[in-house]
Amino acid sequence: MRVTAFIILVVLWAGSLKSQDTLWINTGTWNQSADTLPALRFNSSENFDTSNVAIEIPDGTLWNLIVINLDSLVHEFEIQGFENFGGIVLAGDTATFDYPPMNLGTYRYYTSDERGLLLGASGVVKCGIETPLQFHWNLVDWMPSRMDSVVVGANVVWDEEYIPKYFSINSYTFPHTPLDENGYVSLILGDTCSISIVNNGFMDHVLHFHGFHVEIVSSTHQTSRIGWIKDTISILRGEGITVKLIANQPGIYPVHNHNLIAVTNSGFYPGGMFTLINIVQ
Ligand SMILES: [Cu+2]
Known part of the structure; x- marks a missing residue:
């Protein structure tokens, strides 16, 4: 014993x-x-x-x-x-x-x-x-021509114009983002959750939350913003941010990238970095 x-x-x-x-x-x-x-x-x-x-x-x-x-x-x-x-x-x-x-x-x-x-x-x-309730969003923008170059061992032309074709959250693009169990924020009214957001792409990203203001709990690149409560947050290249979201009203609300190209798939809107927050009673 x-x-x-x-x-x-x-x-x-x-x-x-x-x-x-x-x-x-x-x-x-x-x-x-x-x-x-x-x-x-x-x-x-x-x-x-x-x-x-x-x-x-x-x-x-x-x-x-x-x-x-x-x-x-x-x-x-x-x-x-x-x-x-x-x-x-x-x-x-x-x-x-x-x-x-x-x-x-x-x-x-x-x-x-x-x-x-x-x-x-x-x-x-x-x-x-x-x-207790945690989600994460890994933001990435993708340019297939660069991907093809690196696969065949050719030189990637880094100084050519950067025109990404896809924009994903955890490798999901809208309308498939609600299928992502790590990224689709589904809560009961009154819940509090954290969302860990990382920018692994080649450009800065800005996300707009409809229905909610989130509190910035941590930031690797913009520490002066810790404690800010905002409906729009920027995530710089390479940055990691933690936000706290309180589910204070029921309904389904979009969260989307504020850059129009980043809410497209292969040029077609809507797509890309666009997901939903679903709060049930
Ligand atoms: Cu918006």
């Missing part, structure tokens, strides 16, 4: 010191309109999924992460703002990265190599967020 209690205590103590997570870099395809796009994603197993998995870690404690690279090329794993702690993972290899304590908030994780950046291997880190 005493031995059992001791073992449980040791396990709890060890668990409070470190948490561990494993990410698999998988290859696959992502279908949008008439395009079948090459895709790289961080998933929670060796099975490819079109959405990158979110990493959940405690705040204020050391933690580490295992990355298994099932792609045929080397990748460099990074968390924005903690670039000294990331590093390369060779093709077919496994690497472990040790991270220092991080503050409560939302961060971007990504691959800093061209292939990983353009094919969508990037996601959301949720640090120390304890709201």
